[in-house]
Amino acid sequence: MIKETHGGNIYKFDHKVYDFSANLNPLGMPETVKQAVIGNIDKYESYPDPFNRELVREISKFHQVQEELICCGNGAADIIFRSTLALKPAKALIVSPTFSEYEQALAAADCRKIDHYLLKEEKGFQIQNDIFDLLDNSYDMMFLCNPNNPTGIPVEKEFVLRLAGLCAEKGIYLMIDECFCEFLDEEENYSIMASVDQLEKVIILKAFTKIYAMAGLRLGYCICSDEETADLINGCLQPWSVSTPASKAGIAAMQLSGFVEETKAYVKENRDYLLRGLAELGYQTYGPKANYVFFKSEADLIEPLSAFDIMIRSCANYMTLNEHYYRIAVRTREENTYFLESLAQVTKRNEEQTNG
Template structure:
């Protein structure tokens, strides 16, 4: 069953609140505000006739495009109808009895693990430690554990975990025969090289998940992939994945997106400037605490109890309440970075609501 505890559910929100769907400014979903690349739109229109044919069942060209972009072996790629499908298929393949996840973090790790009746231990990220993973996480790794899930940068905190600590986790996981899954879906928004992709070929217990829909603004198309070098595990996963799970438009969009270097460069510059602007402006509001962002979203906490999400909906602005994240409460909210005009409007109405 689909989870409705995510951002981006603006049609449901519009129905519940009687707001015109087209008038909602959606800060709840962390999607590139520049919209999909023009090159992708043109390629999809040009490729419309391909809908009359089945996609290549081997996805030869698609896997080659991803392999070239990531500088990896194409045979190590697991394709999915969005990163969520990749995650669920990987968890089905591992079938973990005992897993370790962060708290707070993206809810679908828990959903995927509980879908196979797995038990979960939470590594609680402490606010006084800036929600950063500490070295004591190594004490949680033993031979009874089957899977560790780490989101980097973490969602919703935006905190980045260094390669140094990830390498220590990876090494101890390997020695205890534990699979380490690192979700790098938001890492493309960060200009510093923090990816663990280079470790995949030497560590068969490492799996990396990537989503293309956020950076390239393609959430409606659904495309994601995983990377793993364990041949035995990949064979098991390939038996789980149904044929033609990637539609032809997702294939076209991916191949075109990954070679659009100008779009990638423009996005990085835009996000760098806008997240700094929003962060600086939010810091001026005394009624909230703002956490320094790394990717294209910002976590904030109201110092007083106020339903900021519902209040902002009165101005057709939707933000993400983090009250359903373990370790957070109704005072925490996550906002995506959007255009300058939209960001300025958000800041204006946050001030207006909190300074009443």
């Protein structure tokens, strides 16, 4: 049996649940994206374009990068697995705790040695300068999630560029997962997308999953710093990894105006609302800047909150974390209010039981 390692598994319930376990845009899928999927239904009888020409053109325009640097796939996870299989790293470094697929993909590609740079709670789960002393030319690949999942803490652009420079000098491929970057208030202070074509051995991972709430359609992509790397990734695995419905949805999303900006403002307002509510109830948070909140609880919250039909993400299966750490998505104000009201009842009950 495959072990459940992600949030968003609403299918195990036979009724409506409040899903705070999956970090999707609380505004939902844009209406024009939905219409693009519906309006192109007559095109779904044919095979998809194996080269994703129209989608690649739109991504190229959106990010102002060359088309030859873009690889598309069946979600960001597909790109992660494609990359490791294409590049065949023998030794890799992962900044952890983080997204489990990095290690799974490395293992699937027979990576012989997987090391972890551990983010420490006493340092606020922030990456430190000692990582520069750790990297040497024995490594072939490195993974950095920015902002990190599950903490929601980003690394500033100058630090990432410095890291990219060292990796290039040591011959290390650096995959930077920017799938949550669009949710950051000041994205330009963290994303290195504007510099990608000036770098070496860099792969920036992106997805439509989170920002456009397209998790079920499965569409991700990466932008490489050079054509050789892009060719290797594009040449790996089966040719029809992007379905036509996903492609049409992605094209419509790339042509939207103002949606990302609207999302940023909405997420910030509601993230701050959740942070205030958690603080008032006595829970420790760590200064997240993405569309999810990472926090600590001494008492179990999964089962008590399920009585309110609320799903949250336990972080017990993340490296160095345990059952006391949780992650919740920023949802709509109505849902966030219901969550905090329910959590207040759970907290009060836990305190009464503790105090006898």
